[in-house]
Amino acid sequence: MINFEYIRASSVKAAVDALAKNPTGKFIAGGTNLIDLMKRGVTAPTRLIDINDLPLKQVEETTDGINIGALAINSEVSENELIKNNFPLLSMAFAAGASAQLRNMATVGGNMMQRTRCSYFYDTTMPCNKRQPGSGCGALQGHNRMHAIFGASDKCIAVHPSDMCVALAALNATVSISGPKGNRKIPFTDFHRLPEDKPELDNTLQKGEIITGVLIPKNNFNKNHYLKIRDRASYAFALISVAAALEMDVDTIKKVNIAMGGVAHKPWRMTEAEKFLVGKKATRENFSKAAELAMKSAKGYGHNNFKLKMAPIAITESLMIATGIV
Amino acid sequence: MDKNCKNESRRDFLKKSTALAALAAASPALVKAGENDERIAALFEKIPLNLEINGKAYSLTVEPRVTLLDLLREQLHLTGTKKGCDYGQCGACTVHVNGKRINSCLSLAVMNEGKKITTIEGLADGDKLHPMQDAFIKHDGFQCGYCTPGQIMSALACINEGHANSRDEIREFMSGNICRCGAYPNIVDAVLEVKKGGQSS
Ligand SMILES: Cc1cc2nc3c(=O)[nH]c(=O)nc-3n(C[C@H](O)[C@H](O)[C@H](O)COP(=O)(O)OP(=O)(O)OC[C@H]3O[C@@H](n4cnc5c(N)ncnc54)[C@H](O)[C@@H]3O)c2cc1C
Ligand code: FES
Ligand code: FES
Numbered sequence: 001m002i003n004f005e006y007i008r009a010s011s012v013k014a015a016v017d018a019l020a021k022n023p024t025g026k027f028i029a030g031g032t033n034l035i036d037l038m039k040r041g042v043t044a045p046t047r048l049i050d051i052n053d054l055p056l057k058q059v060e061e062t063t064d065g066i067n068i069g070a071l072a073i074n075s076e077v078s079e080n081e082l083i084k085n086n087f088p089l090l091s092m093a094f095a096a097g098a099s100a101q102l103r104n105m106a107t108v109g110g111n112m113m114q115r116t117r118c119s120y121f122y123d124t125t126m127p128c129n130k131r132q133p134g135s136g137c138g139a140l141q142g143h144n145r146m147h148a149i150f151g152a153s154d155k156c157i158a159v160h161p162s163d164m165c166v167a168l169a170a171l172n173a174t175v176s177i178s179g180p181k182g183n184r185k186i187p188f189t190d191f192h193r194l195p196e197d198k199p200e201l202d203n204t205l206q207k208g209e210i211i212t213g214v215l216i217p218k219n220n221f222n223k224n225h226y227l228k229i230r231d232r233a234s235y236a237f238a239l240i241s242v243a244a245a246l247e248m249d250v251d252t253i254k255k256v257n258i259a260m261g262g263v264a265h266k267p268w269r270m271t272e273a274e275k276f277l278v279g280k281k282a283t284r285e286n287f288s289k290a291a292e293l294a295m296k297s298a299k300g301y302g303h304n305n306f307k308l309k310m311a312p313i314a315i316t317e318s319l320m321i322a323t324g325i326v
Numbered sequence: 327m328d329k330n331c332k333n334e335s336r337r338d339f340l341k342k343s344t345a346l347a348a349l350a351a352a353s354p355a356l357v358k359a360g361e362n363d364e365r366i367a368a369l370f371e372k373i374p375l376n377l378e379i380n381g382k383a384y385s386l387t388v389e390p391r392v393t394l395l396d397l398l399r400e401q402l403h404l405t406g407t408k409k410g411c412d413y414g415q416c417g418a419c420t421v422h423v424n425g426k427r428i429n430s431c432l433s434l435a436v437m438n439e440g441k442k443i444t445t446i447e448g449l450a451d452g453d454k455l456h457p458m459q460d461a462f463i464k465h466d467g468f469q470c471g472y473c474t475p476g477q478i479m480s481a482l483a484c485i486n487e488g489h490a491n492s493r494d495e496i497r498e499f500m501s502g503n504i505c506r507c508g509a510y511p512n513i514v515d516a517v518l519e520v521k522k523g524g525q526s527s
Contacts, residue, residue, distance in 0.1 A: 006373065006390035006436055032432045035393070036413050048390065050437055075426075099502025100489070101480065102414055104426045105433065234501035 001038050005047040012178050012212060015051050020180055020208050022047040027210060029071060030105035032098075033114040041124050042115075042131060056109075056212055059083065065217040070109030070176075070210070074164065075100065077108065087216055089245050092226035093167035099235045109211040112165060112175070112191065115202065116158035116265075117237055119143065129155045130199040137199075145303040146239065149311065150264040156199030157301055160192055160266055161237050167226060169267035170243040170259035173216045179209035188214070192266030199265075220255070221245035225322035227314055228261075238262035240311055242318035246282070253277050258294070258319070263311060270294040273315070282323040284316065291315035375436055379404070380448030388435045395419045395430035398445060406446035406475045410504070417503035420476040420483075421445050427483035429502075446475035449482075457523065458482055461516035469507035477503045481517045490521040 005022075009015035019025055025047030028034055037043045056069035059080045066087065068077060077083055078094030097103065097111075120126045120138030127136035139147050139157050147157040165188075173188035192203045205211065223246040230236035241261035247254040256277045260268040273290035280286045291312035300308050320326045372387040379402070388397055395412075398404040398421070410418030412431045419431040422444040449456035458478050461467070468474040480503045484490050489499035496517050497510070505513065 001391045003389055003391045005371075006434070028434070028437070030432075031434060031437065032414055032429070035432045035434065038391075039412065048434075052437065099417065099429075100484070100487070100499050101417060101420055101427050101429045101502045102432075105428050234498050235504075 001035075002041075002044050004045055006050065007047065008050045008053055010053055012054055012056070012210060015049055015054060015210055016178060016180060016208060018047070018049045019210075023207065025049055027051045029107040029110040030073075030102075031110075032102050032105050033110060037115060037122075040122060042122060051210070058213075062215070065215055068108055068214045068216070070213050071107045073104060074098075074106040074108070074111060075103035078103065086218070087167075087171060089171060089221070089224040089226055089243055090164070090167045090216070092224070093163045093241075093243060096226055096228040096238075096241070097163040108164070108214055111162055112211060112214075113203070113205075114160075114162055117146065117161045118158040119146075121158060130158060130195075130202075133198075133200045140301065143303055144301045145306075146237070146262070147301055147304050148264050149298045149300055149304060149307045150260075150268050151194045151297075152265065152299070152301075153195045153197065153199070155197050156195035156265070158195070158199065159262055159264060160202070161262075162267070163226070163228065163238065163241060163261060165192065166241055166243045166259045166261035166267045168214060168216070169269055170245050170257045171216050171219065171221075172257065173214050175211060176213045176215065177205065177209050178212050179206060183212075185215075189267070189269055195265045202265075219245070220247045221257070223248050223322040223324070225318050227318035227321065229310065229314055240307060240314045242314050244315075244318040244322045246319070246322055248282065248323065251281050253280055253282055256319075258290075258315065260294075260311070260315070263298075263307065270315070272296070277319075282319070282325060284320060284325060287316040287319040288312070290319070373436055375439055377435075377438060377441060377443055379443045380445060386435075390434060390436050392435045393431055394421070394423075394433045394435045394438055394443070397435040398430065398443075404445050404447055408472055408475055410473065410476070415504070416473070416476075417480060418473050418476040420479040420503065422479060422483060425486070427480050444479075446479060449478070456482075458516070458520050461520045462513070465512045465515040465519065466509070467513045467516040468505075468509050473503060473505045473507075473509075477505065477513055481513070481520070484517060485521050490517055493518065 026045040028048045028050050056071040058069040059072055060067050074094050078091050084091045120128045121131050126138045129137050137156050148159050168188045174185050175188055175191045177184050225244050228241040229239050238261045243259045246256045256274050258270045273294040276290050276293050295312050298308055372389055375386045375388050377384045398407050408418035410416035414429045414432045419429055420427050421430045423441050484499045490496050493514050496514050
């Protein structure tokens with residue numbers, strides 16, 4: 001690993017200022033993604049700004065929901081009673097991610113900012129528009145078993161690897177951001193972006209900004225499930241994951257939010273399927289129909305064609321488990 | 327000192343630095359970023375670090391890029407903690423920081439200022455092994471033994487976290503520790519026995 005300057009920030013403002021003074025610097029939180037990428041030469045910041053002393057570790061109830069600090073630790077949020085009772089979908093998604101050790105290190109902000117696990121992005125001898133804009137996409141004609149089936153471009157077919165983010169997209173969370181120009185809030189679903197012709201940008205965070213937290217609004221989702229399909233039973237990234245949250249009135253669906261992971265450059269909300277299901281009964285037939293609608297814009301790239309078959313089954317399955325049909 | 331002279335001395339400094347090899351191996355863009363940084367000398371500075379490891383206080387100086395794992399193994403010769411992958415993928419490097427299990431290969435040593443670290447060397451009481459160490463021996467919880475220090479540190483945390491209530495739960499919460507020899511069933515036996523004995527670290 002190339003050496004770098006290391007400083008510790010004591011306030012959000014100090015952190016933002018420290019980054020402004022060194023645009024080739026980066027924040028470091030848990031370090032579980034950044035140090036990995038630095039060791040492999042994928043990124044080489046000249047300054048690391050340690051943000052672990054910032055007072056952003058809270059998991060607190062507010063009048064309209066819950067406020068989670070950007071530095072809250074993944075395992076602690078996952079096991080927090082407020083989260084387990086009111087946002088079980090989020091607990092399930094956390095528990096499905098990485099390993100117990102990594103969850104003890106990873107932060108909420110770091111999880112949102114984690115880069116793709118595309119092997120062409122990791123291998124610095126290979127072309128990758130995300131790592132080196134203009135060099136091409138190795139995955140497009142290459143080994144793309146893990147890659148996107150929704151919203152990809154001919155510049156990049158990488159997926160966002162997070163589990164937590166899929167649940168937060170389904171729960172209509174909001175991201176709190178602080179930066180040189182002040183504070184702002186954006187919907188979680190607008191935080192990550194599609195690759196289009198700028199795959200080097202994973203999200204809409206602007207230069208010099210820091211994530212300060214995530215707000216999740218109260219909900220009445222009484223049926224939830226996070227289904228994760230992977231190459232081994234645990235400690236592996238999702239091939240496909242489905243976060244399903246439903247508000248049921250006996251057996252009629254009053255409200256439903258569904259998001260998918262492992263299929264796109266961002267957590268993939270399935271609004272058409274959601275619209276279809278509102279007012280319908282929770283049955284396998286309705287869920288399969290919704291899954292069919294959700295798959296309309298899907299496209300395979302060869303090695304990942306199996307996802308075209310697996311995804312609708314996963315959607316149906318997750319909705320069925322959530323509603324207790326299976 | 328004139329401008330040339332200043333540049334000269336910086337180059338000399340770089341030549342001497344062990345980091346030169348790393349810079350040379352990096353992509354041209356990275357080298358350029360390094361050369362452009364007027365304060366490059368500062369980048370190679372060691373910084374002070376205070377830690378408590380296995381109950382003993384240490385005052386050290388380390389380069390920022392040194393991981394907690396490399397500090398333990400290379401600088402302090404606590405080689406019980408193993409390096410399997412160096413990328414967070416195997417769990418061989420598992421240690422406890424303030425009582426929580428983490429992968430020491432993905433933590434910079436300097437990020438642990440003021441913290442209490444426990445490694446496999448910190449478990450036994452003189453010649454008397456920790457009950458988890460005994461249980462691994464009794465149940466044949468290893469073959470080559472390379473993953474074992476990480477397994478044992480993780481197993482203790484697994485019990486302390488309350489995640490050792492069934493074989494399935496143990497398997498799930500021990501999944502961050504890979505064993506190439508496949509000693510998994512025996513590792514689960516060892517964890518279950520210690521859990522039932524009401525032991526913790
Ligand atoms: C072997 C392995 C398996 C894994 N498996 C999974 C999995 O199954 N599912 C899953 O979801 N994840 C998985 N992960 C990824 C893990 O969840 C992420 O590495 C972790 O969430 C990153 O958080 P961190 O705090 O460690 O981030 P860091 O590594 O500290 O930072 C990551 C990036 O975020 C930036 N950053 C951090 N905090 C902020 C902030 N507040 N504001 C702005 N920028 C910020 C940093 O500058 C850096 O660029 C795995 C990781 C490993 C190594
Ligand atoms: S050496 Fe740290 S996880 Fe493998
Ligand atoms: S005992 Fe050999 S790797 Fe586990």
